[in-house]
Amino acid sequence: MKLRTDQVKHVAKLANLPLTLKEGKKYSQQLSEILDYAKKLDKVNVEHIRPTFNVTDNKNVLAEDICQSSLTQKEALSSAPQKKNSMFVTKVMFEK
């Protein structure tokens, strides 16, 4: 399957990955090759086969709803590139 440059741009936007024009062309070719290889799976008959998302038999693994200690605020903020008033600084989401 050949990925067009506009498709690669769309995927890059979804993945929040800034790509240069040169990278876009390179990935377009490499991803197309990998997708072509993945097409191998079309030969497999998967009718009536349920997908496996988890190889253990675990279902509904729950925990008691009790308070436990965790990282302190200082620890949690220790790696933040930008912080202010003991909070993470992030991009504006809503314009006024």
Next chain:
Amino acid sequence: METIKALKEKQFSEQELNRSYLERINKLNPTLNAYLTVCEDVKGIPAGIKDIICTQNIKTTAGSKILSNFLPQYNATVIDKLSKQNIGIIGKTNLDEFAMGSSGENSAFGPTKNPWDLSKVPGGSSSGSAVAVSADLCTFALGTDTGGSIRQPASLCGVVGLKPSYGRVSRYGAIAMASSLDQIGPLTKSVADAGLVLEWISGGDGYDSNCKEIASPLCGFAMTSLRGVLATKQSIKGLKVGVPKEYFAASAGRQGKGLNKGVEKVIKEAILKLEELGAEIIEISLPHTEYAVAAYYLIMASEVSSNLARFDGIRFGQNRDHFGAEAKRRIMFGTFTLSSGYYEDYYVKAAKVRTLIKQDFHKAFNSASPASGGTSGVDVIVGPVSPTVAWSIGDKINDPLTMYLSDIYTISANLAGLPVLSIPCGFYDNLPVGLQITGKQWDEKTILSVGEIYESATGWHKHKPKLV
């Protein structure tokens, strides 16, 4: 194990032990680049820890510029468990960025070199861990295995590597790659060591919901090894060893390259050795083998694209433009395969093929069928770990698909969640070859027993690379 014994007998002190290892690291690491961080103040028996496992206040980079200065605020569960056994961290080992790679060349901090031939790759993604064990820069190391990343570098570097059953060891604190496939495991100098480390790091912690407190089946194994009552009391007489015919068929893979003839010869000799030791060799069939790589890359890349979304440069780390090429490629691929209109055709289809692969193993292990060679099921399955020995640095880096195909033997066990051991079984072209032993889910005991018996009978693990 020898170290524990020697310390007990006061042959040397812990300080002398660590000083000796640190001296060796200072001498050899500049060439090998196995360690990204060295801890000069190490206490306890020294282990190397793959730099994708969080160590409190010790820089943890995952081999990426994104985390080049990241200090975790907590230990991974496996680290806490090891420290209870008096194991100290002598350093954080190099790896392919975010565990994505099969050669060690995708590290943002330079490739690791194979100690058997410095122009060759050590394999990946636990490249530094394999080299650290091979070159005697630690007593053992921890790695992670999602598609072969413990076993393949172990094979290419001539050391023992163990991927536990999925769900045996808690993933808490291991920077996630593909959550339904990742497992932490040991790389060691002997099979007995692998069994011992596995005992230490296994078990639930309430954080990994796929890891429950499973009664350790290893107690007998580890304890008898510690007491030195070894393979003489155990035997593999009558053990049914399955050999998948698909692993040795001339591969219709890319460029017609399949299993290297030299490697094939060494593996077949190893299988003959098992037969000599009393095992019954049975040809079996794992018919969906040829679809494993495609299914794996679809599932893994999809899960990767989700897991790596957390690297937003807001709570920690650098911006996303600091990802390396392979990481970007897999995130893009996974984003595409999960996107609207393609999710069913790619991700779900691959998950269905995963079911078929899991069923292939189940039939081989459990039923009277052509798949199990007409028997009522085999006990273990053996084969090569890697289709080739170590290749030259730079050979495959510009051809991602060829690189992916080097995972062809290791991948299926991750998809099926089975335990697998890689042990040294000889050399081709003066480079190590590893034998892979796969067991039923939760049956680490049998694969470790087979491994230890083979190891005692052959001594391949005692060979060391000639380094200055």
